[in-house]
Amino acid sequence: MEHTDVAVIGAGLLGCFTARALTAFALSVTVLEAREDVCTGISRANTGIVYTGYDTKPGTLKTALCLQANRDFGRLCRELDVPFSRPGSLLFGFGPRSERVLRDKFAQGQRNGVPGLALLEPAAVYAREPHLAPGVTLGLYAPGTGTVDPWALGIAAFENARDNGADFRFCQPVLHMERTPEGFRLETAAGTYQARAVVNCAGLQAAAVRELTQCPAVRLVPSAADYLVLDDTLAGFVRHILFHEPEERGKGLTIVPTVEGALLIGPTDRPQGEAPAGAVSRQGLERLRRLCAQVVPDLPLEETIRAFAGLRPDPFAVRQEGGQWVPTDRSIHSFTVLEEEGLISLVGIKTPGLTCAAALGEHAASLAAQHLGGPGRNVAFSPERRGIRRAHALSEAERDALIQQDPAYGTVVCRCRDITLGEVREAVRRGAVTVDGVKRRTGAGMGRCQGARCMQAVAEVLAQEQNIPLRSVTKDGPGSPILLGQPGE
Amino acid sequence: MINAMEETDILVIGGGAAGLAAAESLSARRRVLLVEREERLGGVLLQCVHRGFGGEQTGPAYAAGSVARLAKTAVQVRTGTHVLSLAPDRTALLSSPRGLERVRFDRCVLATGCRERTIHALPVAGTRPAGIFTAGTVQRLLLDHGPVGERIVVLGSGDIGQIVARQLVQSGRRVVAMVEQRDRLGGLARNRRDCVETYHIPVLLRSTVDEILGEGRISGVVVRDLDTGRRRRLACDTLLTALGLVPDQDLCRGLGADLPDWLALCGNCDYVHEMVDGVVREAAALGAAWGETF
Numbered sequence: 001m002e003h004t005d006v007a008v009i010g011a012g013l014l015g016c017f018t019a020r021a022l023t024a025f026a027l028s029v030t031v032l033e034a035r036e037d038v039c040t041g042i043s044r045a046n047t048g049i050v051y052t053g054y055d056t057k058p059g060t061l062k063t064a065l066c067l068q069a070n071r072d073f074g075r076l077c078r079e080l081d082v083p084f085s086r087p088g089s090l091l092f093g094f095g096p097r098s099e100r101v102l103r104d105k106f107a108q109g110q111r112n113g114v115p116g117l118a119l120l121e122p123a124a125v126y127a128r129e130p131h132l133a134p135g136v137t138l139g140l141y142a143p144g145t146g147t148v149d150p151w152a153l154g155i156a157a158f159e160n161a162r163d164n165g166a167d168f169r170f171c172q173p174v175l176h177m178e179r180t181p182e183g184f185r186l187e188t189a190a191g192t193y194q195a196r197a198v199v200n201c202a203g204l205q206a207a208a209v210r211e212l213t214q215c216p217a218v219r220l221v222p223s224a225a226d227y228l229v230l231d232d233t234l235a236g237f238v239r240h241i242l243f244h245e246p247e248e249r250g251k252g253l254t255i256v257p258t259v260e261g262a263l264l265i266g267p268t269d270r271p272q273g274e275a276p277a278g279a280v281s282r283q284g285l286e287r288l289r290r291l292c293a294q295v296v297p298d299l300p301l302e303e304t305i306r307a308f309a310g311l312r313p314d315p316f317a318v319r320q321e322g323g324q325w326v327p328t329d330r331s332i333h334s335f336t337v338l339e340e341e342g343l344i345s346l347v348g349i350k351t352p353g354l355t356c357a358a359a360l361g362e363h364a365a366s367l368a369a370q371h372l373g374g375p376g377r378n379v380a381f382s383p384e385r386r387g388i389r390r391a392h393a394l395s396e397a398e399r400d401a402l403i404q405q406d407p408a409y410g411t412v413v414c415r416c417r418d419i420t421l422g423e424v425r426e427a428v429r430r431g432a433v434t435v436d437g438v439k440r441r442t443g444a445g446m447g448r449c450q451g452a453r454c455m456q457a458v459a460e461v462l463a464q465e466q467n468i469p470l471r472s473v474t475k476d477g478p479g480s481p482i483l484l485g486q487p488g489e
Numbered sequence: 490m491i492n493a494m495e496e497t498d499i500l501v502i503g504g505g506a507a508g509l510a511a512a513e514s515l516s517a518r519r520r521v522l523l524v525e526r527e528e529r530l531g532g533v534l535l536q537c538v539h540r541g542f543g544g545e546q547t548g549p550a551y552a553a554g555s556v557a558r559l560a561k562t563a564v565q566v567r568t569g570t571h572v573l574s575l576a577p578d579r580t581a582l583l584s585s586p587r588g589l590e591r592v593r594f595d596r597c598v599l600a601t602g603c604r605e606r607t608i609h610a611l612p613v614a615g616t617r618p619a620g621i622f623t624a625g626t627v628q629r630l631l632l633d634h635g636p637v638g639e640r641i642v643v644l645g646s647g648d649i650g651q652i653v654a655r656q657l658v659q660s661g662r663r664v665v666a667m668v669e670q671r672d673r674l675g676g677l678a679r680n681r682r683d684c685v686e687t688y689h690i691p692v693l694l695r696s697t698v699d700e701i702l703g704e705g706r707i708s709g710v711v712v713r714d715l716d717t718g719r720r721r722r723l724a725c726d727t728l729l730t731a732l733g734l735v736p737d738q739d740l741c742r743g744l745g746a747d748l749p750d751w752l753a754l755c756g757n758c759d760y761v762h763e764m765v766d767g768v769v770r771e772a773a774a775l776g777a778a779w780g781e782t783f
Contacts, residue, residue: 233742275614282614282700289612306609308617396582400589407586412526412571415739420584450607452623456630470634475619479705482619484726485662487635 004030004167005375006368007186007195009174009209011035012043013150013354014346015201016157017361022199023164024383025369026376030195031166032188034173034205036477037437039154041203043354045227045310047256047264049241050084050146051352054109054117060334063112065356065363070144076358080156081387082148083259089145092125093245093252094135101245102140109142116143129238131296145241147256150354151440152387157358159430160385164378170433171478174202177212183342184213197368200345204313210338210345218336218347219327220313224275225267226284229306230299231448232261237299244295253291260417260443262305265292272311280309305448315348337363342371388426388441392418413461414454416447424458428465435459436476455482497522497565499779500581500594502572502740505532507756508600509555510769514776515598516562522592523559524583525568530556532602534765536628539652541679542765551765575740579751596751596779599741600772603734603757608644608698611732615701615711624649624731628656636660638727642710643667643690644698648676648763650731655684657729665725666691668698668712677763701728734761753779 008019011033022029035041050073053066069076077084091102102119109117120139126132128141162168172188179185183196202209207220235257244252251269258264268284275281285307292299315336316327336347337360344367346360353360369375391399391409402422403410409422419442427441435451438444438458445451445458459482463470474480497520501512504525512523529535530552537548546554559566570585575597583590605623620638622630628649630637639662643654646669654664667674667685672694674681685692693712700711702722709724736758741748748754753775756768 276616276702276704278704279616279701280614282612285612285614302610304610304612305607307612307614391584396589396591399584403584403586403588410584410586410588411569412573412584415571418573449604450609452605452607452626455622455626456633477705480619481706483630483634483636484620484638484706485636 001192001194002030003194004028005195005372006030006197006199007032007184007193008199008201010041010201010203010206011038011158011168012041012201012203013039013154013157013357014203014349014360016154016161017357018199018201018364019161019166019168019361020157020164021362021365022368023161023166024378024381025365026378027369027372029161029166030193031161031168032172032174032186032193033168033170036170036433037431037440038158038168039151039440040476042311042313043150043154043203045225045308046150046354047227047254047267048147048150048258048354049089049254049256050148051355052089052109052114052142052144053112053352054105054114054140054142055352056112057333058108058111061337062335062352062356065335065359066352067113069356069359070146072358073146073148073355077148077153079383080153080160080385082152082156084146084148085259086144086146087240087257088141088143089241089243090120090125090129091140091142091243091245092132092136093138093247094133095137095247097247098245099138102138106140114142114144117141128240129242131237131298133295133297147241147259148354149259153354153357155441156385156387157361160383163385164381174209174212177209179213197342197371198344199364199368200343200347201364204311206313206345206347210343210347213343214340216318216325217338218315218332219318219325220348221316221327222272222277222311223314224270224272224281224284224309224311226270226280226288226307226309227264227266228288228301228304229308230263230265230301231303231305234263234300234303235261237263238296244291253288253295255296260446267310275309277311278309280307284309305450312350313348314350335360337367339367339371342368344368388423388430391420391423413457414442414444414447416449416453417443419444421457421461424461425465428462433462433466434474434476434480435462435482438462494580494591494593495522496593498594499596499598500524500592501598501600502581503532503600503602503756503758504530504566504568505600505602505756506534506552506555506765507602507758507768507772508532508598509552509559510772511598511600511755511775512564513555513559513562514773515779516564517776521564522594523564523566524570524572525566526571528569530559530566530568533625536625536632537652538632539656572740574743575752577744577749596753598753598755598775599738599758600755601737601740601758603761604737605730606732606735608728608730608732613699613701616703618701618703618705618707620703620707620726621701621728622730624653624729627729628653631656631660636662639663640665640725641727641729642698642723642725643729643731645669645731645733646674646676646692647731647733648680650729651676651680651684653729653731654690655688658688658690664690665723666693666712668693668696670695670697670715698728736760
């Protein structure tokens with residue numbers, strides 16, 4: 001049995017930021033993650049938008065956290081050395097319904113105290129975004145909207161938490177949890193842990209994990225979203241993060257010019273059942289293509305380099321029915337953060353969950369600290385983390401100096417994104433154990449060839465650095481070998 | 490290292506069939522610097538271990554011939570070196586384990602070959618598991634590390650797809666089907682005969698893959714009949730795609746819409762050639778043309 005002050009369940013964005021915030025206290029922190037790496041669940045597929053806070057109701061936790069988080073995001077990304085851009089966002093529509101929505105959101109944003117919001121007449125909208133289809137009736141400009149790579153952010157929080165002493169245990173799904181006089185006893189697939197407090201950041205499993213010791217209060221019904229990624233040859237095609245407010249009900253199109261220069265298009269909002277978990281739905285792809293044709297007709301969809309899907313944890317209230325707990329149709333719009341005698345649960349955290357991840361982590365950590373009687377500060381804590389040196393982001397002189405230090409930075413592995421062998425090796429040394437883990441840390445495999453030219457080199461580095469045979473290298477964890485079958489059969 | 494500016498008359502980027510032939514033919518009258526990203530010269534020829542290059546040679550044998558001829562010229566060769574960018578002032582930025590360097594040139598031959606179109610550019614539904622490869626990736630993996638899977642579906646039917654399918658069957662793997670959108674197979678007649686017909690590879694024409702199944706490793710695909718719309722599942726543990734080749738002109742991106750007159754595209758980075766013989770002929774012709782004009 002291992003002892004820890006706080007066990008954090010789940011190492012997505014929320015778990016990593018909670019662990020980071022907990023390490024600022026004089027507490028021992030153990031993070032139990034079911035998968036082989038961080039950010040493989042809900043955090044894996046995300047638009048990466050940093051919202052300003054005009055979308056949510058005044059006076060709610062969501063709004064308060066979102067405003068604060070947006071204001072602090074530049075500082076956070078400087079601390080964690082994560083690329084962040086603030087192109088601003090433009091919400092627009094094509095008729096009376098969307099016009100009402102925009103005016104309401106503008107008024108709500110004003111009440112919430114979102115800085116710089118402006119309603120734009122069509123001419124001003126087209127001056128900013130000439131590729132929008134004709135017929136825009138109104139725009140809502142929010143200069144503070146930003147974008148970040150969700151993986152880069154989560155991995156940075158993970159590394160910073162680890163540097164500050166958090167102990168991350170991978171491939172350890174929590175199978176059992178019970179209260180003990182000292183706090184909690186947790187059993188995973190690989191060990192038993194005694195914790196004085198638990199922070200439950202288990203994402204899609206958060207309700208189920210909470211119910212290991214508590215009565216049901218919230219149930220999660222996953223909904224799914226499909227996304228398209230367009231090549232970085234289209235950098236500059238749109239200048240803002242674009243939100244389309246449709247005239248009919250349902251979700252409009254979102255277009256994000258990412259920090260890496262690609263275009264991210266999505267998400268559709270659909271029942272999860274339309275396709276298997278994590279799978280792209282055929283209907284979803286058709287909806288995206290239809291919406292693109294309608295909203296940005298000259299967007300060259302033939303520049304698509306990837307389609308992917310993600311899941312969202314939609315929270316619903318529960319009721320008892322014939323001795324069973326079932327979700328009602330009452331959806332919960334606020335963030336659900338429950339503190340139940342040392343068990344802190346973050347349940348159903350969706351948009352703006354990425355924006356608020358650091359703030360939610362600090363909130364959860366302070367609740368745990370309170371429960372533990374207000375521990376002192378960890379004097380050795382540093383909020384600073386340095387990312388992997390990105391050869392392509394350096395000046396020529398800096399890049400040359402880096403190669404002189406370590407010649408591996410002179411060999412380009414990923415030609416689409418100009419990523420070097422040095423970066424791939426460093427990603428593995430920092431904890432990548434799969435090809436996708438390297439992709440999430442470096443971007444290798446995310447360009448137009450989608451790894452066709454670099455996957456083998458990445459797999460070879462994984463094998464060498466971990467001293468395992470190439471046949472043990474996986475794409476994204478157990479059951480996903482790159483090479484199948486024995487040689488020479 | 491970055492301060493030392495090397496100069497050459499002609500910079501050839503890429504040491505495959507086109508780059509080797511261009512460098513050889515231009516070297517008679519000019520100083521030529523040939524830059525290759527891999528440690529060995531030969532480009533994609535090195536992984537094409539089947540016969541059919543310049544008659545009945547294998548790719549590596551054919552490459553060896555070109556490299557031997559090049560060795561008799563004064564061409565300077567730099568392997569393990571990547572060209573990061575080309576600038577309008579006729580300089581190129583090179584990266585290698587030795588450092589960065591800028592090379593000034595009068596003219597440049599781009600011989601960067603082509604890349605494979607991937608399935609991700611198509612509107613394909615389903616999961617994104619391990620076991621999806623382009624044909625070229627499989628060809629290289631087979632050579633370096635052995636087989637990639639046991640039950641393989643091939644999407645697309647170009648020459649590389651057919652040749653790699655044959656290699657897989659020869660190494661004891663099962664090609665479940667070759668799926669092709671058109672009403673006939675692509676590629677050269679001799680490949681259809683020697684690969685698909687000889688090895689009895691099942692062919693599904695007027696069909697496409699529109700969904701990928703499986704978590705972890707691919708477990709199957711949904712094949713749609715383009716005429717009837719009927720869908721059916723095919724179990725497999727590997728999907729190999731041969732969806733065509735795209736000239737790799739990425740280095741032209743910083744040079745504007747009209748290519749400068751000091752730059753020539755040569756080989757598959759200009760347009761995709763069926764046979765290596767055409768590549769070499771055009772590369773040699775470039776040498777003759779440029780030899781006279783400057």
